[in-house]
Amino acid sequence: MSAQQTQAGSIGILVGGGPAPGINGVIAAAALRCLAAGRQVLGIRDGFKRLIAGDTSDAAPLTVEEVSRLHIQGGSYLRTARANPTKNPDHLENVVATLRKLNVSGLITIGGDDTCFSALKLEQAARGRLHVVHVPKTIDNDLDLPEGVPTFGFETARHVGAQIVKTLMVEARTTSHWFFVVAMGRQAGHLALGIGKAAGATLTLIPEEFSERPLRLSRIADVLAGAILKRLSLGHEDGVAVVAEGLAEVLDPEELSKDAALPRDDHGHIELSKINLAGLLSRAVLARLAPLGIKPVFREKDIGFELRCADPIGFDLEYTRDLGCSAAGFLLEGGNAALAAMVYGKFTPIPFDQILDARTGRTRVRPVDTRSAGYEIARRYMVRLEPEDFEQPDLLGKYAALAHMAPEKFRSSFEYVIEDERRRRLQ
Numbered sequence: 170m171s172a173q174q175t176q177a178g179s180i181g182i183l184v185g186g187g188p189a190p191g192i193n194g195v196i197a198a199a200a201l202r203c204l205a206a207g208r209q210v211l212g213i214r215d216g217f218k219r220l221i222a223g224d225t226s227d228a229a230p231l232t233v234e235e236v237s238r239l240h241i242q243g244g245s246y247l248r249t250a251r252a253n254p255t256k257n258p259d260h261l262e263n264v265v266a267t268l269r270k271l272n273v274s275g276l277i278t279i280g281g282d283d284t285c286f287s288a289l290k291l292e293q294a295a296r297g298r299l300h301v302v303h304v305p306k307t308i309d310n311d312l313d314l315p316e317g318v319p320t321f322g323f324e325t326a327r328h329v330g331a332q333i334v335k336t337l338m339v340e341a342r343t344t345s346h347w348f349f350v351v352a353m354g355r356q357a358g359h360l361a362l363g364i365g366k367a368a369g370a371t372l373t374l375i376p377e378e379f380s381e382r383p384l385r386l387s388r389i390a391d392v393l394a395g396a397i398l399k400r401l402s403l404g405h406e407d408g409v410a411v412v413a414e415g416l417a418e419v420l421d422p423e424e425l426s427k428d429a430a431l432p433r434d435d436h437g438h439i440e441l442s443k444i445n446l447a448g449l450l451s452r453a454v455l456a457r458l459a460p461l462g463i464k465p466v467f468r469e470k471d472i473g474f475e476l477r478c479a480d481p482i483g484f485d486l487e488y489t490r491d492l493g494c495s496a497a498g499f500l501l502e503g504g505n506a507a508l509a510a511m512v513y514g515k516f517t518p519i520p521f522d523q524i525l526d527a528r529t530g531r532t533r534v535r536p537v538d539t540r541s542a543g544y545e546i547a548r549r550y551m552v553r554l555e556p557e558d559f560e561q562p563d564l565l566g567k568y569a570a571l572a573h574m575a576p577e578k579f580r581s582s583f584e585y586v587i588e589d590e591r592r593r594r595l596q
Contacts, residue, residue, distance in 0.1 A: 194486060508520075
């Protein structure tokens, strides 16, 4: 399909996956750019869900009046859904046929790694009948964009999450309690680390720091128990631990659910929101500490859903306008099969064939780089057992006394939790 042919049809916009602050900014900026160029813009509600079924009833033209102030609002004007057209080749063909019925020749998809993969497979199935550009959206910040380039929604989610954790830290200090806070982030710990670092949480745990697979619950419990002992040695009975929900992904499934199959979504992912990870950790840590005569009071908090539809902060207000406008301009100029990215202030489309993981056949995921300066600095300000604690006899003795153990017994019980950190420092 040539650039001239693309100009004959409408531009469609749809949103897939979970909400993220800034979706409406992309919708509005893209629509305004296309409308200014004289093109009709169709807003397609509920992601791929209706298109898979051949339903055109909820696709409607967007107008300047509808979208002109949309960017300041949270949520998604077009709603969103997790329907996965890649599960069946017929579903992909249904989506292509339905879009052709709607006279859509260019499509802007907004979503995370699953929606990105769906966009990639849709463009392949269209075989030139449809041009597609994907705008990466996720509060998890785990799409494989160039270094230093966040996914939109992440900065707002981190900001709102940090505000919540800051108040929990005051609550913890006031009541002498510990909070275990689980932050969203399926395959990467960016959001948990960003929230914990910004708020100055006692410690943050992310899956990238652990080499063990599957990860034993007892190992995480010992990291948390060690942090509690270290805080006690400093005269504090309180603390806040931020934990990435993605730890549940790498835990032994037998430890997560002994009675039933783990719930999974339409893309095959474990539904982490249905797993009480904070409760699981609270019980495991208490079981570890109670025999030592230490019985902290734990409070549990999940944060995620209250972040996803927050009104975007200034960063995401500006960023999503750049992304939406640039993605639309790319399509209007005949562009196709690319991920929209802004690198050093310039629009940099990344071809779909460059974002696939050769090992999995899926879109690549960007983990937290535990060798980066950002992680190193976050780690410096955490209160948790570190290699130095086992190298200084006075510190080792202090922790052992609190646990009612001989120093060598404490060493044999807890030193293993810092082995990953030792290896990291040698890299």
